[in-house]
Amino acid sequence: MEHVLVRTTPAGAPLAVEHGGREWLVGAEPLRWYERINWWEGGARMPRGNGRVDVEVWRVQTRLGRNPGSELVTMDLLRDQLGGGWTLRVAASRLPRNGR
Numbered sequence: 001m002e003h004v005l006v007r008t009t010p011a012g013a014p015l016a017v018e019h020g021g022r023e024w025l026v027g028a029e030p031l032r033w034y035e036r037i038n039w040w041e042g043g044a045r046m047p048r049g050n051g052r053v054d055v056e057v058w059r060v061q062t063r064l065g066r067n068p069g070s071e072l073v074t075m076d077l078l079r080d081q082l083g084g085g086w087t088l089r090v091a092a093s094r095l096p097r098n099g100r
Contacts, residue, residue, distance in 0.1 A: 006086040024062035
């Protein structure tokens with residue numbers, strides 16, 4: 001997984017993803033869901049005050065820059081509930097590596 005920068009709407013939905021030095025604009029309605037995570041794999045104890053630990057996942061279809069002819073690429077993004085950062089979990093195989 002790789003950390004990425006995500007620009008969002010006021011409601012928190014992704015609008016654009018910066019990955020590999022390029023901007024990918026969301027070109028279709030994003031989908032959001034929550035997944036249960038195994039807290040014991042990432043830390044020694046369950047975070048204080050949490051009865052359960054979930055991760056917010058957004059599936060977005062993006063296109064490179066403002067090119068309306070650019071092919072849509074599907075990305076799964078995870079939002080860090082504590083710090084607000086974003087991680088790219090998976091992207092379609094056509095996503096260029098290292099910004100190329």
